[in-house]
Amino acid sequence: xxxxxxxxxxxxxxxxxxxxxxxxxxxxxxxxxxxxxxxxxxxxxxxxxxxxxxxxxxxxxxxxxxxxxxxxxxxxxxxxxxxxxxxxxxxxxxxxxxxxxxxxxxxxxxxxxxxxxxxxxxxxxxxxxxxxxxxxxxxxxxxxxxxxxxxxxxxxxxxxxxxxxxxxxxxxxxxxxxxxxxxxxxxxxxxxxxxxxxxxxxxxxxxxxxxxxxxxxxxxxxxxxxxxxxxxxxxxxxxxxxxxxxxxxxxxxxxxxxxxxxxxxxxxxxxxxxxxxxxxxxxxxxxxxxxxxxxxxxxxxxxxxxxxxxxxxxxxxxxxxxxxxxxxxxxxxxxxxxxxxxxxxxxxxxxxxxxxxxxxxxxxxxxxxxxxx
Numbered sequence: 001x002x003x004x005x006x007x008x009x010x011x012x013x014x015x016x017x018x019x020x021x022x023x024x025x026x027x028x029x030x031x032x033x034x035x036x037x038x039x040x041x042x043x044x045x046x047x048x049x050x051x052x053x054x055x056x057x058x059x060x061x062x063x064x065x066x067x068x069x070x071x072x073x074x075x076x077x078x079x080x081x082x083x084x085x086x087x088x089x090x091x092x093x094x095x096x097x098x099x100x101x102x103x104x105x106x107x108x109x110x111x112x113x114x115x116x117x118x119x120x121x122x123x124x125x126x127x128x129x130x131x132x133x134x135x136x137x138x139x140x141x142x143x144x145x146x147x148x149x150x151x152x153x154x155x156x157x158x159x160x161x162x163x164x165x166x167x168x169x170x171x172x173x174x175x176x177x178x179x180x181x182x183x184x185x186x187x188x189x190x191x192x193x194x195x196x197x198x199x200x201x202x203x204x205x206x207x208x209x210x211x212x213x214x215x216x217x218x219x220x221x222x223x224x225x226x227x228x229x230x231x232x233x234x235x236x237x238x239x240x241x242x243x244x245x246x247x248x249x250x251x252x253x254x255x256x257x258x259x260x261x262x263x264x265x266x267x268x269x270x271x272x273x274x275x276x277x278x279x280x281x282x283x284x285x286x287x288x289x290x291x292x293x294x295x296x297x298x299x300x301x302x303x304x305x306x307x308x309x310x311x312x313x314x315x316x317x318x319x320x321x322x323x324x325x326x327x328x329x330x331x332x333x334x335x336x337x338x339x340x341x342x343x344x345x346x347x348x349x350x351x352x353x354x355x356x357x358x359x360x361x362x363x364x365x366x367x368x369x370x371x372x373x
Contacts (some may be wrong), residue, residue: 001308002337003043003111004080005073010065011087012038017364025332025354027340034360036341040115040312043339046072046083047113047310048137049093049104049147058089074111083107105151108144114299115312116328118319120291124271124278131269136191138298139198142305146194153187153264160184161260168258181247188263189240192226195264196234199224205297206290213296213327214289218274222294225270227262285321292324296331311335317347325349 007018013035019026028036041051041060051060061068067088074081084096085104095104122130139146160180167174203222210220226232228242246262247254254261271278271290278290302309311332317325317340329349332338342348345356356367 001074001076001112001310003046003072003310003339004075005071006039006043007069007071008039008042009069010062011042011068011070012060012062013362014038015062015362019357019364021337021339022355023337025338025340025352027342027345027348027352027354027356028359028364029342029345029348029356030359032343035362036359037117037314039359039364040314040339040341042070043072043111043310044113044115044312045070045087046074046085046107047111048140049085049108050137052115052117052119052314057087057093060087061089072111076110081110083110105144105147108140108147112141112302112307112309113312114141114295114302114309115314116292116295116316117312117314118316120295120316121287123291123294124282124287128266128268131271132265132267134294134298135195135198135269138202138301139194141298141302141309142198142307143194146191149187149190149194153184153191156180156183156187157260157263157265161258164254164260165258167255174255177251181244184260184263185240185243185247188243189236191264192232192239192243192267193234193236195267196224196232199269201301202294202297205300206293209296209300209327210289210293213292213324214286217286217289220278220290220293221270221272223270223272225268226264227266288319289324292320292328296327299331308336311338313338313340315341315343315347317342317349 002023003021005018005020008014009016017039019039028039030036041053044052067086069084069086071084074083082098085107086094093104095102095107097106097110123134136150140150163177163180199222206222207220228246233239243262250261273282273286273290278287282290299309299311313328313332316328320328329351332352340348340352358365358367
């Protein structure tokens with residue numbers, strides 16, 4: 001799988017930009033603030049329908065424009081697929097697949113990416129929401145159908161939360177809460193089952209990757225922490241029953257506080273270093289190594305599933321020491337396509353030769369081959 005063409009209009013800082021790409025390594029070089037990350041962010045948006053930098057779509061639209069457009073031409077097993085997304089703040093986005101109207105969700109799986117970025121440090125040092133997002137994004141990359149499961153759960157959670165808030169203020173009718181409990185348990189069990197399966201697959205790969213990039217550190221452990229307890233059953237009916245039971249037990253507390261206290265939205269990816277939690281015990285370098293190990297694990301998992309994701313390395317080499325740079329270079333050399341951003345060409349390690357684009361002044365220019373050597 002690789003991206004043969006990427007085009008944007010009114011996306012972030014770009015009024016218009018278009019890149020013709022090939023398999024192998026492509027490097028976007030230019031000073032900070034000229035829009036390099038915006039371009040690889042657009043590639044990631046095609047794959048995930050979201051940004052790794054912001055939680056909503058509004059910041060993706062260039063100031064003064066009504067909407068942004070992202071287009072890509074994806075090659076997978078010799079077949080070309082054209083995708084187009086029109087992003088409009090406050091309204092449903094529009095999508096096209098091979099020029100035919102489609103739902104945005106229909107585009108999931110056409111392009112798959114694994115992105116390494118400076119923001120990845122939040123996977124270790126950030127709040128649980130960062131780690132839940134990592135799990136769910138990886139789950140959708142592996143099985144696109146989980147985008148619908150995730151959306152259904154979020155919708156029910158919002159509606160049930162709204163009911164609890166009105167009940168807290170003495171205005172709500174709690175007669176329908178049992179119905180919403182059933183919906184939350186059903187959709188929550190589906191999402192939870194997917195996460196448990198994912199973590200079981202990611203954990204050993206992350207442990208192995210961390211040992212490679214931080215051999216002198218204590219070993220890590222990766223697990224799933226749920227408010228339902230430990231050693232959860234993997235099947236959905238059993239998880240649904242556990243969720244319903246837990247909801248019944250906390251009903252009074254939920255009504256008093258006006259919030260949903262049980263469900264996957266309160267769970268976490270548990271990261272340990274040695275005998276303690278990574279968030280409190282890991283040094284800055286170990287935190288980076290653990291974040292890198294999680295991304296490497298997700299990349300290897302997709303490859304083991306016979307999916308060759310596009311590898312996006314957004315200004316990460318400047319953040320890594322020599323050992324971790326080498327580990328990432330080893331992965332990049334074997335990838336079908338790698339997109340790299342760097343402030344200066346010297347930030348890109350030796351061994352990652354390929355096409356180079358100069359980015360600056362609202363222009364993306366392919367450098368001649370003699371300039372890339």
